[in-house]
Amino acid sequence: MAMQICPDCHGPISSSAPSCPTCGWKRIRINPGHGYGTAAILLALFAPFGGILGIIFGAVSISKSKNAGMRTAGSATAAIIVGIVTTLVWTLIMSM
Numbered sequence: 001m002a003m004q005i006c007p008d009c010h011g012p013i014s015s016s017a018p019s020c021p022t023c024g025w026k027r028i029r030i031n032p033g034h035g036y037g038t039a040a041i042l043l044a045l046f047a048p049f050g051g052i053l054g055i056i057f058g059a060v061s062i063s064k065s066k067n068a069g070m071r072t073a074g075s076a077t078a079a080i081i082v083g084i085v086t087t088l089v090w091t092l093i094m095s096m
């Protein structure tokens, strides 16, 4: 059984424990052994949709905000940036 360091109080946590016995910090990852792979799979599954949807929604929001007076241009630009970054991350994962 591997021991890990609590990110909150830096005390030891069993890798099988769902939370820190010292401070009660709750583990977000489902399973430390599968955490990285699960995260990569989830990214690979959802990033294409999330990234492309982010770009599409952002572009639609910008075209609408141009008509409506640039009210949502900031969040629309953020959505496009997040979409591009997510798509890039997905492309990197798929090329490894």
Ligand SMILES: [Zn+2]
Pocket: 006, 007, 008, 009, 010, 011, 020, 021, 022, 023, 024, 025
């Ligand atoms: Zn702790």
